[in-house]
Amino acid sequence: MTIFSNVDLSAANTLRLPCQAERFAAPTTLTALRQTLAEACRKGWPVTLLGGGSNVLLPETLPGLVVRPALQQYWLSQRPGDVLAHVGAGVNWHTLVMTTAARGLWGIENLALIPGSCGAAPVQNIGAYGVELADTLQAVQVMELATGQVDWLSSQQCAFGYRDSLFKGELAGSVVITQLVLRLSRTPAPRLGYGDLAARLANSLTPTPLAVAEAVCAIRREKLPDPQVLANAGSFFKNPLVSHQWAAQLLKEHPSMPHFPQEGGQTKLAAGWLIDQCGLKGMRDGAFGVHQHQALVLVHFGGGDRQGLMKTADYIAAQVEARFGLRLEPEPRLVNP
Ligand code: EPU
Numbered sequence: 001m002t003i004f005s006n007v008d009l010s011a012a013n014t015l016r017l018p019c020q021a022e023r024f025a026a027p028t029t030l031t032a033l034r035q036t037l038a039e040a041c042r043k044g045w046p047v048t049l050l051g052g053g054s055n056v057l058l059p060e061t062l063p064g065l066v067v068r069p070a071l072q073q074y075w076l077s078q079r080p081g082d083v084l085a086h087v088g089a090g091v092n093w094h095t096l097v098m099t100t101a102a103r104g105l106w107g108i109e110n111l112a113l114i115p116g117s118c119g120a121a122p123v124q125n126i127g128a129y130g131v132e133l134a135d136t137l138q139a140v141q142v143m144e145l146a147t148g149q150v151d152w153l154s155s156q157q158c159a160f161g162y163r164d165s166l167f168k169g170e171l172a173g174s175v176v177i178t179q180l181v182l183r184l185s186r187t188p189a190p191r192l193g194y195g196d197l198a199a200r201l202a203n204s205l206t207p208t209p210l211a212v213a214e215a216v217c218a219i220r221r222e223k224l225p226d227p228q229v230l231a232n233a234g235s236f237f238k239n240p241l242v243s244h245q246w247a248a249q250l251l252k253e254h255p256s257m258p259h260f261p262q263e264g265g266q267t268k269l270a271a272g273w274l275i276d277q278c279g280l281k282g283m284r285d286g287a288f289g290v291h292q293h294q295a296l297v298l299v300h301f302g303g304g305d306r307q308g309l310m311k312t313a314d315y316i317a318a319q320v321e322a323r324f325g326l327r328l329e330p331e332p333r334l335v336n337p
Helices: 030-043 093-102 198-202 209-223 244-251 269-275 306-324
Strands: 004-008 021-026 046-047 063-068 073-076 083-088 137-144 149-152 176-182 229-237 241-243 257-259 268-269 288-290 297-300
Touching: 030 137, 030 176, 046 209, 083 093, 093 209, 093 241, 198 209, 229 268, 241 244, 244 257, 268 269, 288 306, 297 306
Parallel strands: 021 063, 046 063
Antiparallel strands: 004 021, 073 083, 083 176, 137 149, 137 176, 229 297, 241 268, 257 268, 288 297
């Protein structure tokens, strides 16, 4: 068990927000993780969990102990109709997608190029191009922070919703995700319903999972900035859910508004479109700005901090509210608000 002191986390979050952690540990085994958590308990250090840092808004200082689970195991087990992938929380999500797709396994190919670690994926139930993690997730292994006890949760128990799960609600701050089990399949099951994806694979009659993953990568690279080049955390706002009646009213005034009716009486609107309509695409406000190709992504040009980012985000949300009467909510998690 190694615990480092005064660790700079500015390179450990894709928004590159300045953040100094009082202590930091990246345990690679369940035993090391348990010992690290027990030490934090003994010393009374508050624990903050960090994954790939691609969906968090970090404060300038983090007291206590930051734990980044670094469990790296990966293995496959065969079942009569499918293949289970067992993956440690520290495995990079995109690496997992490309590895399983290259082996001809279907299930998560639409989720290529989503940054972050496997352990963070269930927290916000990552989703893209008509697929969510919840669609293939079989079970999640967690360790209780207070006791070090390991438990398994079924997908149903995780209470997944749109960018939501039990890990954001009831279990927030009380467990650490240590392993995922995903249900993949060798039976072709391409899900190409989402806009440009089918168009991109039009010349391929029987696409492979790898071909779909590569098409997704190409689409994402066109619209979304590479955090290595321009700091960002993907979508900054959630796509708002409104009642069907409200959506119908907005559509009267804005007939071209993208809208996606959901089960349960709600319609999902496109936050990127709403921001774009306010003329904010490509705008810059000091150290932060709205990405020029995708209005849902806020970018950090350098030299800013979380407070500055929240000011820019509030300005954008206020513009959208004034024009459309609805309030956008940030998607990344506010750590130590
Ligand atoms: N749109 C605009 N202007 C913009 C951006 C979008 O008019 O600047 C319109 C598009 O033309 C389209 C609609 O808004 O009609 C939706 O846009 P897009 O298909 O790009 O998807 P999105 O709703 O902006 C969501 C996810 C992304 C995910 C994509 C693809 C959320 C918050 N975001 O974005 O997830 O990759 O769909 O499935 O649900 C992430 O969470 O970090 C993320 C990138």
